[in-house]
Amino acid sequence: MPAITADVLTLPRIATPDPVTTEERPVRYVTTAPTGHEGEGFPVRRAFAGVPMSELDPFIHMDQMGEVEYAPGEPKGTSWHPHRGFETVTYMIDGTFEHRDSHGGSGTIRGGDTQWMTAGGGVLHIERPPEELVVSGGLFHGVQLWVNLPRAQKLVLPRYQDIRGTSAALASTADGGALVRVIAGEVAGHTGPGATYTPITMAHATISPGARLALPWRADFNALAYVLAGSGSAGSEGRPICKGQLVVFGHGEALSLSASTAQPSAEPALEVLLLGGRPLREPVVHYGPFVMNTKAEIVRAFEDYQAGRFGLEPAERLTHTD
Ligand code: MN
Numbered sequence: 344m345p346a347i348t349a350d351v352l353t354l355p356r357i358a359t360p361d362p363v364t365t366e367e368r369p370v371r372y373v374t375t376a377p378t379g380h381e382g383e384g385f386p387v388r389r390a391f392a393g394v395p396m397s398e399l400d401p402f403i404h405m406d407q408m409g410e411v412e413y414a415p416g417e418p419k420g421t422s423w424h425p426h427r428g429f430e431t432v433t434y435m436i437d438g439t440f441e442h443r444d445s446h447g448g449s450g451t452i453r454g455g456d457t458q459w460m461t462a463g464g465g466v467l468h469i470e471r472p473p474e475e476l477v478v479s480g481g482l483f484h485g486v487q488l489w490v491n492l493p494r495a496q497k498l499v500l501p502r503y504q505d506i507r508g509t510s511a512a513l514a515s516t517a518d519g520g521a522l523v524r525v526i527a528g529e530v531a532g533h534t535g536p537g538a539t540y541t542p543i544t545m546a547h548a549t550i551s552p553g554a555r556l557a558l559p560w561r562a563d564f565n566a567l568a569y570v571l572a573g574s575g576s577a578g579s580e581g582r583p584i585c586k587g588q589l590v591v592f593g594h595g596e597a598l599s600l601s602a603s604t605a606q607p608s609a610e611p612a613l614e615v616l617l618l619g620g621r622p623l624r625e626p627v628v629h630y631g632p633f634v635m636n637t638k639a640e641i642v643r644a645f646e647d648y649q650a651g652r653f654g655l656e657p658a659e660r661l662t663h664t665d
Contacts, residue, residue, distance in 0.1 A: 346436045346547060347455035347508035351515040351522050357531040359517060359557050360597035367557075368566055368595030370578040371398075376407065376569075376587045385419050385483065386411055388587050390569050396629075398565065398591055400622035401541045403429055403489040403634050407571060407587070410437065410484035413472075417480055420471020423656050425648045426462035428497045428634040430490045430539055433458045434526065434547070434616075436571070438483035439476050444468035445654030448503025455508020457526050459537060464498035465644070465653040486571070486616060490539050494625050494636050499540070510536045511547075520554025520602075523547075528619070531559050543620035550575065550602040550613040557599040564619035566592035568600060573613035575602040586610065 360367075376388035390405040420441075433440065439453040444460065445467035452458045460468065472483065492499070512525040512533040523530060527537030528544030537545065544564060550556050550573075560566050568577060568590040576583050577590040577600050584590060584600075586607075592598050602613035626636045633644040647653065 347511055347513070347524055348549075349513050349522065351519040354513050354515040354522070355533065356517050357514050357523065357533075357558060360559050365559065365597045366595040367579055368560065368592035368598045370580060370582040371591045371593045373577065373582055373584055374589045374591070376589065381406060381408065381421065385409065390589055394589065394591060396627050399567070400565065400624065400627070401491045401543065401620040402567070402618060403491050403627070403629055405486065405488045405569065407569070408483065408485045408487060410482065410572075412482055413476075413480040415478060415480040418472035418477045418483060421469060423467050423469050424632055425465060425467050425653050426460075426632045427465045427644045427653075428462065428640075429492050430459060430461045432488040432490060432527070432537070432539070432545065433460075433470070433485060434488070434545075435485040436547075438481060438485070439473050440470060440485060441473045442468060442470055442503070444501065444503060445656060446501040446503070448501070450503065450505040452505060455511070455524075457506040457508070457537060459502075459504040459506065459539070461492075461499065461502040461540070463492065463496070463501045465647060466501040467653050467656060488545070488618070489634065490541065490543060490620070491623055491627065491634055492540050493623055496540050497635060497640075506536050512536075516554065516556055518554065521548055521550040521556040523556070523558070530617075541620060541623060544618070546617045547571075548600070548615045548617060550600060550615065552602050552606050552612065553604040555599060555601040557597060558617075559596060560598050560619060562594070562596050563621055565622060566598050567618040568592070568598070569616045569618070571614040571616055572610040573602060573606050575600060575613040
């Protein structure tokens with residue numbers, strides 16, 4: 344799992360939260376993501392399936408894409424499709440992904456890079472592996488997270504940002520047993536490059552076999568941990584967790600995760616995506632590619648999409664199909 348890695352001995356250290364003065368978040372429950380297929384067929388795990396929206400707020404949806412080893416000619420992407428009312432955050436761990444949208448945004452992300460797309464008032468886009476990866480096949484593994492937009496900013500102008508993996512803030516635990524990559528927001532004073540309209544924290548932690556990661560976590564944020572690979576336990580109660588499971592933490596000021604001493608041979612460490620955000624506490628109506636506050640706004644989104652108000656697919660695609 345390449346993502347971005349570093350010699351942990353050279354990194355700034357995260358001080359372990361004092362258990363006497365810091366209230367640790369209990370594990371409320373652990374869910375297991377069902378598997379499915381996205382678009383024309385890449386395998387995904389639906390990380391948030393079955394979790395009430397009120398617990399996810401301000402997050403809406405998350406897919407773990409892959410991990411899959413494609414044969415030549417096999418890699419697949421999505422077709423052109425619309426979004427309105429939220430932001431997509433795509434983090435590539437292995438492999439390469441391309442993005443193009445009707446608002447002029449385009450970019451290629453690979454191992455450890457993140458792409459931020461603010462759909463805002465409406466965008467059409469396509470997400471797919473690049474042509475050379477389709478030809479060669481290869482490893483493909485990433486995550487796409489949907490972050491809600493506050494009511495007042497649902498219809499902002501679309502925006503596209505590429506964030507290189509090398510710009511993530513890196514830190515390690517005191518014993519060097521865990522590496523934390525802060526992609527957005529802040530963890531123990533380490534601030535990542537990503538910025539969404541609503542405050543969030545997003546970090547990818549690699550915890551070595553037998554090691555423990557304990558972090559301070561903002562009390563006004565929710566706290567979720569999704570297991571990308573490996574096995575271990577969550578919280579001081581030691582709730583067992585494995586690949587494809589989501590931990591929903593309760594209230595508190597810190598959280599902890601531990602990696603099992605023995606890991607699956609193909610997955611040498613516990614790999615976890617840590618997520619937190621300040622809940623918007625606004626009504627959420629999510630229908631297909633649109634996330635709005637009311638049903639009437641969803642109807643309006645479909646009308647605007649069908650009337651071509653989300654823009655046009657770039658010309659390259661149009662000539663391609665002629
Ligand atoms: Mn999309």
